[in-house]
Amino acid sequence: GIQVEQSPPDLILQEGANSTLRCNFSDSVNNLQWFHQNPWGQLINLFYIPSGTKQNGRLSATTVATERYSLLYISSSQTTDSGVYFCAVDGGGATNKLIFGTGTLLAVQP
Amino acid sequence: GAGVSQSPRYKVAKRGQDVALRCDPISGHVSLFWYQQALGQGPEFLTYFQNEAQLDKSGLPSDRFFAERPEGSVSTLKIQRTQQEDSAVYLCASSLASFQTSGNTIYFGEGSWLTVV
Numbered sequence: 001g002i003q004v005e006q007s008p009p010d011l012i013l014q015e016g017a018n019s020t021l022r023c024n025f026s027d028s029v030n031n032l033q034w035f036h037q038n039p040w041g042q043l044i045n046l047f048y049i050p051s052g053t054k055q056n057g058r059l060s061a062t063t064v065a066t067e068r069y070s071l072l073y074i075s076s077s078q079t080t081d082s083g084v085y086f087c088a089v090d091g092g093g094a095t096n097k098l099i100f101g102t103g104t105l106l107a108v109q110p
Numbered sequence: 111g112a113g114v115s116q117s118p119r120y121k122v123a124k125r126g127q128d129v130a131l132r133c134d135p136i137s138g139h140v141s142l143f144w145y146q147q148a149l150g151q152g153p154e155f156l157t158y159f160q161n162e163a164q165l166d167k168s169g170l171p172s173d174r175f176f177a178e179r180p181e182g183s184v185s186t187l188k189i190q191r192t193q194q195e196d197s198a199v200y201l202c203a204s205s206l207a208s209f210q211t212s213g214n215t216i217y218f219g220e221g222s223w224l225t226v227v
Contacts, residue, residue: 033216041199043153043218086152096141096208097166098216100152 002027004101012107013077021072021104023087031090038083077108114219122225123192131187131222133202145201192226
């Protein structure tokens, strides 16, 4: 099956710093999403981005489908950005399941 | 409600006990998913419903796991004869349509935290 790897596995930032999180996937996908899981376990959808670039406030994401990777940019980080960031892709074919990556644990210090 | 609601939020079960976890999806959402998340891991797919039809149950780890959505809204995940390896967070999610529809957003509940002792 499709493999999804994320880097770095963990990251510590000072408030105000910028960061780039990477997601590599092993096969072509029709669906790629980025999620933030807060310290209380709530998973929030950030972007649906199977290709191209999107921006939402301090967050932006770019997917280069032909090279099988996606990047999530966080600018001017805040303590509320802390948590785990997951990339997830569809399992291929007609499936509706998402395959989640290994996650990046982000800690933003004041 | 405005979001996906799950109950109970926390459940401690003795090994061998049966448990039932409930999910109330967002009203009108056709697709409903169950995922299992072990500590320190990403969520893993269990099963998928489109309305009342269970279209994919390939992720259910054993025949002790059973899910239903009889009227196409509320869903229940049942685990029989629980074992310690079943300890995890069980996440329910819903979306308006199938993922084959472009730009579809999936909404997750807060999860049911199951500990088997």
